[in-house]
Amino acid sequence: MKKIFMTCYGGGHAEIIKEVYKNLINISDIEITILALTTSKYKFEQERIPYKVITDYYNKEEDKEIYKLGKEFCIKNNIDTSIGEDETYLYHGYPLFEQEKKYGKKKVEEGFKKYGRGIFLPLQFMKKILQLEKPNLVVTTNSPRYEKAALIVAKTLNIKTLSIEDLFGVEYKIYSDEMVSFFNDFIYKNVYGENLCIISEESKKNLLNAKTSNFFVTGNPAFDKAIKFYNEHHKEIKKNEEKLTICFLSQNYPERFLIVKELKDIVKEQKNFDLIIKIHPNEKLEEYISYIDENTKVINSNLYETIFKSDIIVTVDSTAALEAVILDKTVVAKKNDYIPFENMNIGVEYKSISDIKNKINEVLYNNEVINCLKKGRKLFRPIEFSGLKIKKIIEKIINNN
Numbered sequence: 001m002k003k004i005f006m007t008c009y010g011g012g013h014a015e016i017i018k019e020v021y022k023n024l025i026n027i028s029d030i031e032i033t034i035l036a037l038t039t040s041k042y043k044f045e046q047e048r049i050p051y052k053v054i055t056d057y058y059n060k061e062e063d064k065e066i067y068k069l070g071k072e073f074c075i076k077n078n079i080d081t082s083i084g085e086d087e088t089y090l091y092h093g094y095p096l097f098e099q100e101k102k103y104g105k106k107k108v109e110e111g112f113k114k115y116g117r118g119i120f121l122p123l124q125f126m127k128k129i130l131q132l133e134k135p136n137l138v139v140t141t142n143s144p145r146y147e148k149a150a151l152i153v154a155k156t157l158n159i160k161t162l163s164i165e166d167l168f169g170v171e172y173k174i175y176s177d178e179m180v181s182f183f184n185d186f187i188y189k190n191v192y193g194e195n196l197c198i199i200s201e202e203s204k205k206n207l208l209n210a211k212t213s214n215f216f217v218t219g220n221p222a223f224d225k226a227i228k229f230y231n232e233h234h235k236e237i238k239k240n241e242e243k244l245t246i247c248f249l250s251q252n253y254p255e256r257f258l259i260v261k262e263l264k265d266i267v268k269e270q271k272n273f274d275l276i277i278k279i280h281p282n283e284k285l286e287e288y289i290s291y292i293d294e295n296t297k298v299i300n301s302n303l304y305e306t307i308f309k310s311d312i313i314v315t316v317d318s319t320a321a322l323e324a325v326i327l328d329k330t331v332v333a334k335k336n337d338y339i340p341f342e343n344m345n346i347g348v349e350y351k352s353i354s355d356i357k358n359k360i361n362e363v364l365y366n367n368e369v370i371n372c373l374k375k376g377r378k379l380f381r382p383i384e385f386s387g388l389k390i391k392k393i394i395e396k397i398i399n400n401n
Contacts, residue, residue, distance in 0.1 A: 002030050003032075005033050008147060012220075012222045014043035014044065016141050016222045019222065020387050023391035026391075035054075036052065039083060054094070057128065063090075063093075063094075065097065066090065066097045069092075069096055070094070073096055092120075094122040098121075098124050098125070099120075117145060120145040123149050123187075127157070130159060136398050137159065137397055140164070141163065141164050151191045151193055152191055162193045163192050163193030163196055163197070165207070167338060167339065168339060176189060177189075192207070197216045198218070199220045202340055218386045221385075223323055223386065243272050243274050244270075244273050245273075246267065247278055248314045248315070249280075249321055251283075251316055252282050260288075263314065266357050273295070274297075275295060275296045275297070303323070304327065307320075312331075313330065314356065315333050316333070317334060322346075325376075330370075330373055331347030331348075332359045335351050336349075346373065348362055
């Protein structure tokens, strides 16, 4: 019986592990343990996937000082305990206990004020878990903190590792380098699994210094549902042929209302344009009520259906825009350091809000740009599901003794 230990945080990271898990359970003679960190447990509950949490590894007698430290810290800093008080106190307590011993209480408090939970690196706790679970393989996404600790410890215990990058390998680099300097400790350098799954060849350019043995271009398993939706529905959904629809994928950024104003002005000038504002789950519908009119809708659900009914997707840097690319939609995004839309020929980029109109005209009327983006989208859209690709890789890893 081969054993796999997986751990992740919530949001898109839980989506990645969920998709990989669903493919792995089809393998015989395999046992999977998932450590669900913070809000990821809600995704696994929803999908009826078994999981463990930090409290499952808590020894009430041995760890009472850790619990006390975590509780005092959370109360002092008014930490949200919606995932459960015990889970919250221990989530903070384990790394704080280790780091106060290593760096001193004052330094850790300064670090938390500056970097928040990014300073957490519970190496001893993860060592305790891995020695208990005895896995043949540790699988993580690319989050820092507990996931990073799992990779570091697994390598010291000679356990095989695989990590999955959700985007393009630049998200945590600056953050990591700053903490190395702050604590004067290279333990905070970015860490990757010896086997590293990446979204595209573009990611590899940003990860050339990653100390990893094997790169695998797999795509992002969190996007598998977009591929499935495209395959099943793209011929069925009929959009309004008489009007062009711009969809703004909003995020909780200060400039979002300025972008909405600019888009509404564009729609007003072009009588055959409609605007859909697809708000982020963290935003409130009430904030956008005043923008609704005969040419503008505000939607807070049905992401894929909304994208499919649209012609142009405008965003700042939403990862949902990558799903829009998979759904074969034209993307206009703000130039940013995290998603290289133009470098990959999957979108055009604006530098300022006033430039959005020109970029929309470019993707509508410049045939060279239109054809280039069409080819780029086709290349970016995976033919095979990412979760299935990673399952095949994991099979080879665990069977290669």
